[in-house]
Amino acid sequence: MNIAKILTGMTLAAAVAAPAVAQQPTRGFMVERAGVAAQGEASVDLSTGGDYSSGGVRLGLGNSELILNSNKVDTVGVNSEAIFKLGLPALQGLSEMKHGLAVYAGVAVFDEDSVGGESYNNFMIGAAFTADMNSLLLSIAPEFIIDDDNDDNYLDVGLSAHLKMAKTQYGTFQPGIEVIATTADNKDTLVVVGVRWEYNDRLTLDIVPLQIGGNAWGQEDTISLPGQMRLNARF
Numbered sequence: 001m002n003i004a005k006i007l008t009g010m011t012l013a014a015a016v017a018a019p020a021v022a023q024q025p026t027r028g029f030m031v032e033r034a035g036v037a038a039q040g041e042a043s044v045d046l047s048t049g050g051d052y053s054s055g056g057v058r059l060g061l062g063n064s065e066l067i068l069n070s071n072k073v074d075t076v077g078v079n080s081e082a083i084f085k086l087g088l089p090a091l092q093g094l095s096e097m098k099h100g101l102a103v104y105a106g107v108a109v110f111d112e113d114s115v116g117g118e119s120y121n122n123f124m125i126g127a128a129f130t131a132d133m134n135s136l137l138l139s140i141a142p143e144f145i146i147d148d149d150n151d152d153n154y155l156d157v158g159l160s161a162h163l164k165m166a167k168t169q170y171g172t173f174q175p176g177i178e179v180i181a182t183t184a185d186n187k188d189t190l191v192v193v194g195v196r197w198e199y200n201d202r203l204t205l206d207i208v209p210l211q212i213g214g215n216a217w218g219q220e221d222t223i224s225l226p227g228q229m230r231l232n233a234r235f
Helices: 003-017
Strands: 042-047 057-060 064-068 082-088 098-111 119-133 136-147 152-163 172-182 190-198 203-212 222-234
Touching: none
Parallel strands: none
Antiparallel strands: 042 057, 042 222, 057 064, 064 082, 082 098, 098 119, 119 136, 136 152, 152 172, 172 190, 190 203, 203 222
16 A cells, blocks of 8 residues: 555645635625634734724634624624634535635623613624635625614625735735625615735735625715725734
């Protein structure tokens, strides 16, 4: 029996079984991606324009990731939430396609002891599938949210497509479009168009000049130049 062939087969099997580890941030503009941060990696989102929630933190925990205050479960925007994201092995039936799969669950509990204060217990479960097709990055992320604050249970389905362009001396650019369709009573389908600028290994800037519908960015049908922005810093 050829030992070299056995070892090669074991290595390939392990590679297929391992969850996808991705460079931070492990999301698109809004839609979650299947990758998780590597052990010991951390990043923070800083909003530099618009009303999008700022201060989101992502911490790599091996084959999983802890996401804090990303405004996915906390629909009020008081920044009190936690999401645990688990990377899963690649699907064997799609072994010829570079892809990743992840599931996640989150909670947001807030109780304000004052007259007219907020009090709610929100929960969310979701999954993300990301396919890396040469220069095209495609993701789908359905999420079910129990929105106690708005007395509503609804499904969000996020779709994203980003074009990976060649690296330049100024960094790497990823123009993309993302759509979040929802069954929520107080939201509409949201479409955003923009570009991700991976300035270097530590800084990524999302620039979104066009938004149609929805309310995730705090406004309705908006065109802005240079655009609403969110900076991600990695540590």
